Amino acid sequence: MGEEKPKVVDILDIRYYLEHQLMPKWFLKDTEVFLAALLKPNTNFLYTTMQKICEKEEVELPYQKEQYQLEIFSISEEIEAICIILPEPEKSTLCKRIYLLFAHKQNKCKFFTIEKGEIFESRCTLNYIEMNFLGGWDLEEEHLVHLNYGVCLNGQEEEVNKIKELFST
Numbered sequence: 001m002g003e004e005k006p007k008v009v010d011i012l013d014i015r016y017y018l019e020h021q022l023m024p025k026w027f028l029k030d031t032e033v034f035l036a037a038l039l040k041p042n043t044n045f046l047y048t049t050m051q052k053i054c055e056k057e058e059v060e061l062p063y064q065k066e067q068y069q070l071e072i073f074s075i076s077e078e079i080e081a082i083c084i085i086l087p088e089p090e091k092s093t094l095c096k097r098i099y100l101l102f103a104h105k106q107n108k109c110k111f112f113t114i115e116k117g118e119i120f121e122s123r124c125t126l127n128y129i130e131m132n133f134l135g136g137w138d139l140e141e142e143h144l145v146h147l148n149y150g151v152c153l154n155g156q157e158e159e160v161n162k163i164k165e166l167f168s169t
Helices: 011-029 031-038 045-057 156-168
Strands: 069-074 080-085 095-103 108-122 127-140 143-152
Touching: 011 031, 011 045, 011 095, 011 108, 011 127, 011 143, 031 045, 031 080, 031 095, 080 156, 095 156, 108 143, 108 156, 127 156, 143 156
Parallel strands: none
Antiparallel strands: 069 080, 080 095, 095 108, 108 127, 127 143
């Protein structure tokens, strides 16, 4: 048996973990507690969380507090939403935005992601076109399940319309 090599963790690994594991699982399992932490006044919960993970993993945090923003809005009388705006993603699958939707009366919540992605444009030139993909996470029993809803080309208005439609079905 050889020696185990230590796992090298970088900022992209940490960011992926936060966006695609920690946040969706916490939001979907314990929505009210997650929202209370996220919306606590005079804090920037996501930035602070990234700081703590980076300190633990001894990784430099290249992002600024101002790059983490929240937009809170209503989609309808029953549906509330929070758009989490994140630092520009460095690679595919990292998130540009995360939408948290919840309907308190129905006890329903959904976690949607707008992920940086690429589509192969041409075999001859090996060009890729950058696209935004709408994804989501669902919790089945104790397991996170990733969902892919396709490309979002036309900005935040299209994103919100698709998300509203998906939430309502």
